[in-house]
Amino acid sequence: MNALTPFAGALPLTADAAPLPPPGGAAIRFDAVSKRFPAKGGQAAVAALDAVTLDVAPGSITGIIGRSGAGKSTLLRAINGLDRPTAGTVRIDGLDVGALDPAGLRALRREIGMIFQHFALLSSSTVFDNIALPLELAGTPRDEITRRVDELIELVGLVDKRGRYPTELSGGQKQRVGIARALATRPRVLLSDEATSALDPETTRSILALLKHINAVTGVTVVLITHEMHVIKEICDRVAVIETGRIIETGDVYEVLARPQAETTRSFVASVTGAALPEAFAARLTPHPEGARQTVLRIVFTGANATAPVISRLSRSLDVDVTIIAGQVDAIGGKPFGNLIVAIPARPDVVDAVVALTGAHGLQAEVLGHVT
Numbered sequence: 001m002n003a004l005t006p007f008a009g010a011l012p013l014t015a016d017a018a019p020l021p022p023p024g025g026a027a028i029r030f031d032a033v034s035k036r037f038p039a040k041g042g043q044a045a046v047a048a049l050d051a052v053t054l055d056v057a058p059g060s061i062t063g064i065i066g067r068s069g070a071g072k073s074t075l076l077r078a079i080n081g082l083d084r085p086t087a088g089t090v091r092i093d094g095l096d097v098g099a100l101d102p103a104g105l106r107a108l109r110r111e112i113g114m115i116f117q118h119f120a121l122l123s124s125s126t127v128f129d130n131i132a133l134p135l136e137l138a139g140t141p142r143d144e145i146t147r148r149v150d151e152l153i154e155l156v157g158l159v160d161k162r163g164r165y166p167t168e169l170s171g172g173q174k175q176r177v178g179i180a181r182a183l184a185t186r187p188r189v190l191l192s193d194e195a196t197s198a199l200d201p202e203t204t205r206s207i208l209a210l211l212k213h214i215n216a217v218t219g220v221t222v223v224l225i226t227h228e229m230h231v232i233k234e235i236c237d238r239v240a241v242i243e244t245g246r247i248i249e250t251g252d253v254y255e256v257l258a259r260p261q262a263e264t265t266r267s268f269v270a271s272v273t274g275a276a277l278p279e280a281f282a283a284r285l286t287p288h289p290e291g292a293r294q295t296v297l298r299i300v301f302t303g304a305n306a307t308a309p310v311i312s313r314l315s316r317s318l319d320v321d322v323t324i325i326a327g328q329v330d331a332i333g334g335k336p337f338g339n340l341i342v343a344i345p346a347r348p349d350v351v352d353a354v355v356a357l358t359g360a361h362g363l364q365a366e367v368l369g370h371v372t
């Protein structure tokens with residue numbers, strides 16, 4: 001594709017067509033994308049993105065997790081062309097975002113909705129008018145705007161707030177307006193930049209459930225960035241972990257939660273899977289087995305084996321005393337998943353037997369350390 005190819009030709013714009021067909025999700029492909037902010041006024045240059053290669057499947061909910069400054073927002077902004085990469089290409093359904101002319105970019109942005117942590121609503125406009133804004137900008141006829149906005153207000157559960165102003169809404173309600181506005185032009189992609197970070201846990205859950213519902217009924221591809229693993233666990237199918245501009249791990253959410261590889265991923269995962277040791281206990285752990293009384297193991301329960309009665313079998317068939325220190329049993333995407341941290345006598349033959357028996361049940365056991 002070149003700059004002369006109008007984006008509208010490749011992705012039909014549906015905002016002014018009636019009746020409106022449902023959108024299909026778009027596939028997004030990052031190919032060796034780098035973004036360097038040059039040095040300025042004594043500040044060193046920043047490599048915000050460093051050769052990022054990543055595929056987002058159409059219709060998926062893909063999460064990108066990373067610490068503050070990791071490059072998440074820069075990555076998201078490369079999708080709608082708000083940030084131009086210094087190297088590499090971003091393609092949406094095969095269309096090179098960097099090759100678009102201004103008209104192509106405007107058309108692209110109607111296909112990409114975005115929601116933010118701080119909602120970005122117009123304070124002097126009602127709920128209805130905030131949601132209508134992108135349709136007005138797209139020149140949609142008035143009666144069609146009314147129909148579409150009312151449909152969206154119902155979708156996000158704000159029928160009784162139609163004529164209210166943002167200051168009269170709770171945070172969760174404001175974010176519902178933000179979501180409705182982002183969906184107004186029936187985008188194929190919905191980008192979420194920390195959309196739940198300003199909300200309390202219960203409101204966060206309801207907003208995440210709404211995003212999941214919207215993904216299921218419209219097929220819109222969702223890319224959400226967050227620094228919280230529980231957000232990923234709650235609604236994402238796929239996850240990518242970003243650290244100092246590089247993607248250090250990607251995969252199916254269940255796989256990454258069950259078997260995190262990179263150290264950063266492990267620490268994100270520990271916060272939601274019960275894989276973390278209580279701090280006071282962690283301080284007592286030593287890597288040296290000599291003279292230890294107990295050995296501490298993490299047993300990870302996944303898949304079909306997640307419900308195996310392994311603890312009772314350990315004590316029965318090996319005659320081992322098992323002390324449970326921490327644990328959590330859960331479901332991720334409907335599949336059982338658990339993490340149990342246990343202490344057993346620090347004898348090499350006992351530890352080997354326990355690891356072998358858990359392995360025979362299809363579970364993983366990992367020695368975390370020893371306690372004297």
Ligand SMILES: Nc1ncnc2c1ncn2[C@@H]1O[C@H](COP(=O)(O)OP(=O)(O)OP(=O)(O)O)[C@@H](O)[C@H]1O
Pocket residue numbers: 037046047048066067068069070071072073074075227
């Ligand atoms: N316009 C800019 N000029 C210079 N440096 C920038 C600019 N925008 C971002 N950066 C730098 O690029 C890096 C990545 O920033 P980015 O905003 O993508 O991080 P983030 O992962 O979204 O962080 P947060 O979770 O805090 O929002 C940071 O080091 C940031 O300081």
Ligand SMILES: [Mg+2]
Pocket residue numbers: 072073074193
């Ligand atoms: Mg950010």
